[in-house]
Amino acid sequence: MHLGDLMAEAQGHEHAPLAVSKVASDSRKVERGTLFFAVPGTKVDGMSFVPQAVTAGAVAIVGEAERPSDLPGQVAYVRVSDVRRALALAAARFYPKQPEKVVAVTGTSGKSSVADFTRQLFAHLGYKSASVGTLGIITSDGAAYGSLTTPDPISLHESFDRLANDGVTRLAMEASSHGIDQRRLDGVRLQAAGFTNLGRDHLDYHATTEAYAKAKMRLFDTLLPGDAPAIINVDGPYADVFLDGVRHRGLKLFTTGSMGETIRLVEVRAEEFTQVLTVEAFGTTVRTTLPLLGAFQVENALVAAGLVLAVEGEGRAAEVLEGFKTLKGVSGRLEQVGEVDGAICIVDYAHKPDALAHVLDALRPFVKGRLVCVVGCGGDRDRGKRPLMGRIASEKADLVIVTDDNPRSEDPAAIRAEVMKGAPGAREIGDRAEAIRTAVNELRDGDILVVAGKGHETGQIIGDRTLPFSDHDEVRAAIAERQG
Numbered sequence: 001m002h003l004g005d006l007m008a009e010a011q012g013h014e015h016a017p018l019a020v021s022k023v024a025s026d027s028r029k030v031e032r033g034t035l036f037f038a039v040p041g042t043k044v045d046g047m048s049f050v051p052q053a054v055t056a057g058a059v060a061i062v063g064e065a066e067r068p069s070d071l072p073g074q075v076a077y078v079r080v081s082d083v084r085r086a087l088a089l090a091a092a093r094f095y096p097k098q099p100e101k102v103v104a105v106t107g108t109s110g111k112s113s114v115a116d117f118t119r120q121l122f123a124h125l126g127y128k129s130a131s132v133g134t135l136g137i138i139t140s141d142g143a144a145y146g147s148l149t150t151p152d153p154i155s156l157h158e159s160f161d162r163l164a165n166d167g168v169t170r171l172a173m174e175a176s177s178h179g180i181d182q183r184r185l186d187g188v189r190l191q192a193a194g195f196t197n198l199g200r201d202h203l204d205y206h207a208t209t210e211a212y213a214k215a216k217m218r219l220f221d222t223l224l225p226g227d228a229p230a231i232i233n234v235d236g237p238y239a240d241v242f243l244d245g246v247r248h249r250g251l252k253l254f255t256t257g258s259m260g261e262t263i264r265l266v267e268v269r270a271e272e273f274t275q276v277l278t279v280e281a282f283g284t285t286v287r288t289t290l291p292l293l294g295a296f297q298v299e300n301a302l303v304a305a306g307l308v309l310a311v312e313g314e315g316r317a318a319e320v321l322e323g324f325k326t327l328k329g330v331s332g333r334l335e336q337v338g339e340v341d342g343a344i345c346i347v348d349y350a351h352k353p354d355a356l357a358h359v360l361d362a363l364r365p366f367v368k369g370r371l372v373c374v375v376g377c378g379g380d381r382d383r384g385k386r387p388l389m390g391r392i393a394s395e396k397a398d399l400v401i402v403t404d405d406n407p408r409s410e411d412p413a414a415i416r417a418e419v420m421k422g423a424p425g426a427r428e429i430g431d432r433a434e435a436i437r438t439a440v441n442e443l444r445d446g447d448i449l450v451v452a453g454k455g456h457e458t459g460q461i462i463g464d465r466t467l468p469f470s471d472h473d474e475v476r477a478a479i480a481e482r483q484g
């Protein structure tokens, strides 16, 4: 490929016909013939790696600064105003194939769940589908595509190209506010986008809730093409801000939820561990069952249905809603891990105030005895959420044990003290395994225990070391110990 094919900014440039064999933003990955993007980072500026990239064989450099005076004459330099965006667009041209229909979802919580449900619903309609997000790349036929935990645009588009070549025609992706803000989705050809909710989250990265909302809004006001529908869960907080934005731009709008107009939840009834739903979709009333706990899973499923119907057409509404019956929850999201003497133990990934509140609210209707919560907060992250998490736990659960959850470089006792400030009646047990064991030992018939924070994760980060730790394993071991 030529430089001019990869970048609009290089068209007409004297170096436009230059052959490029690779694109990279990491100087260690540069080889002969590479087009190197000097991305300004929060800690280091990519421009400082230009000499390294040139030594490794870079033939052209893209940056926001002026051409470095010591750059060898034969190396092309393209100056752009937004190098991250240029990188995303070039990656999409370098790896040109994408699944035929790509949809994205944003929001503070529910992104992974919605992306996963969307993939399952596409598969239910008979399409080879995939989802991409914090859980990695998952395909409907179980093929492995690596973890993609930090999906930089290059690995993202390389994966999309591979998925498309393997016959995947439908893809649902999780759009985090970091990802949107850092232009990682700018080369993705989106056909619909959904919004779940907005709450306090990542405020260490985005200084204010407003900046955070704006980052997510970019999915609708910039990334989504003008003819692609937006799906908004109107039951979630801040839905009005997104509704205004979408209406202002004149996008086709699907609203979902109990106050939704396109896909409306008419009635929901809990039946054992399933929920029986009456839904009015595009004017037709359908009864279906969702084999998952929690009102928020209904919201997520409706957003997923909206995404699928936005690209497949409303004629398939009954079929999609029928597909709810087969939906499986994402691992570590309200996952029932074990039962002991009439009490159930649940592991959930909730590590943000909103998510914790939703999880506890979601379980409450199923609690016959007490709701027990084991919870902690991570170190080196938004400190403001610690007393909030404590308060939510103590207000919504009957028994709270505050413990450690990835203290990182901070003093774990100091983190716990901040959580305890919001939860004066709580017990404090720093050792997470012991906290779980204590909780399990005290369970009585009809109680529900929720161990919050880690979900599917398998480590406890202390200092700069990650020690193996699994809430699932600890819960199972504690149950075995109690029964043994």
Ligand SMILES: Nc1ncnc2c1ncn2[C@@H]1O[C@H](COP(=O)(O)OP(=O)(O)OP(=O)(O)O)[C@@H](O)[C@H]1O
Pocket (backbone or CB within 6 Å): 107, 108, 109, 110, 111, 112, 113, 114, 134, 174, 176, 196, 197, 296, 297, 299, 300, 333, 334, 348, 349, 350, 351, 354, 355, 356, 358, 359
């Ligand atoms: N619609 C929702 N409203 C509130 N809480 C939710 C919702 N959906 C999921 N949750 C809860 O939020 C947590 C995270 O869910 P999920 O992984 O689907 O969200 P996410 O947006 O992908 O999160 P992350 O930003 O960490 O990737 C879980 O504890 C889950 O139970």
Ligand SMILES: [Mg+2]
Pocket (backbone or CB within 6 Å): 111, 112, 113, 133, 134, 135, 174
């Ligand atoms: Mg996620």
